[in-house]
Amino acid sequence: MAKALKKQALGRGLSALLKDPENDIKSVGDTNADKVVGNIIELELDSIEINPFQPRTNFNEETLKELATSIRELGVIQPITVRKTDFNKYQLISGERRLRASKLAGLTTIPAYIRIANDNESLVMALVENIQRHDLDPIEVALSYQRLIDEIQLTQEQMSERVGKKRSTITNYLRLLRLDPIIQTGIRDGFISMGHGRAIINIEDHDIQTDIYHKIILENLSVRETEALVKAYQEGVTATNDKEAPKKKFSYTISENQKKVFTDFFGAKVDVKIAANGKGKINVPFHSAEDLERILKLLEK
Incomplete structure (x- = not known):
């Protein structure tokens, strides 16, 4: 405060x-x-x-x-x-x-x-110096990086060189700006950590983000517990979507004439089985090593 x-x-x-x-x-x-x-x-x-x-x-x-x-x-x-x-x-x-x-x-x-x-270089220097401070909260750092992108048109690679930070570190800070404003404020005020924010950002829906944020505060969840909560939510959504997705049935029946094509080609009675999901088997019997050799030569032609 x-x-x-x-x-x-x-x-x-x-x-x-x-x-x-x-x-x-x-x-x-x-x-x-x-x-x-x-x-x-x-x-x-x-x-x-x-x-x-x-x-x-x-x-x-x-x-x-x-x-x-x-x-x-x-x-x-x-x-x-x-x-x-x-x-x-x-x-x-x-x-x-x-x-x-x-x-x-x-x-x-x-x-x-x-x-x-003509304050371009001065602004770069001020922002870079600002980023190097130890008393900044993660959102302040992220906003400084975003300004270097928006106003100076620096790439993340160029920023990495200027501020002496890994590109992945810069990316992790910038991603925090995709959090709901309420959660950004929570990070700035120290209610949750950057680690909590990085876990929550994996959910796009801001309403779900804020629900998880409130749960973190009410139950004093650790970063690891938050990551588990987010993972459970994502797996639940995937399972629901899979359950709701209509199952497509494969409705193909092979005719006797088509079976005869296989039989004539291999010189043996071929068994063709097709399941409801579209998968199947073609079973070609052979009665001796010589018979197998004959079938293999047919497939090589």
């Missing part, structure tokens, strides 16, 4: 700094620019305009309302990203759904990362 309050206070302080005409930061060379790059800052929603080149124009109203409800309860978990266009004026780079949902939720401000002119 103290950590969250510290971040909020920092965001408010920087917000006041950006609204001071004497500190109009326009590039990374300006005074106090280093305080802006890489930090979360509370911005007024009215000061942010939508990017006119945003390729996405359709937003599902139902999912926006659901996100707005989540934001009312939990706040904006992942800050948006904007670029500074003028004094106290910003243009959205990423996070339009979060911006729209925050307005629906009745918020007046939103946490944001601010990009300023």
Whole structure:
């Protein structure tokens, strides 16, 4: 809680700094620019305009309302990203759904990362330095990795080189962002560990994810117990699907004329059996070693 309050206070302080005409930061060379790059800052929603080149124009109203409800309860978990266009004026780079949902939720401000002119390398340095800190929770680390992908277009391979982490480690952090926001908040607040989150992420349904999350907390389940719970759920779903899947019956009957084709070819009475599942046997009898040799030569032709 103290950590969250510290971040909020920092965001408010920087917000006041950006609204001071004497500190109009326009590039990374300006005074106090280093305080802006890489930090979360509370911005007024009215000061942010939508990017006119945003390729996405359709937003599902139902999912926006659901996100707005989540934001009312939990706040904006992942800050948006904007670029500074003028004094106290910003243009959205990423996070339009979060911006729209925050307005629906009745918020007046939103946490944001601010990009300023020629700050690309500074942002990389700030994020990489941030990732190396030991006091970050797993979701904060994951968000930093995601920013390097979204804003700097770094590949996971390039990030691996920059931060000195294995690519698989980066992937495991990024996968946490696929968890339901409630569970992400639980990881940030220390109710469950990253190991719990990695187990839950194997289930795509967010409702099932949150059910398991609540069970972990109520029963104080370990990571191993959580993995077993997820496995049992997945096996249960597979078994149900297999049970519900209609059994296809094989309905083919071989005629006497077709049997005669086998008999004429092998020079022996061939027995053909077909089961309901489509599997079967062709039984070719032989009466001596010489007879077997004769049949084998027929198959070699």
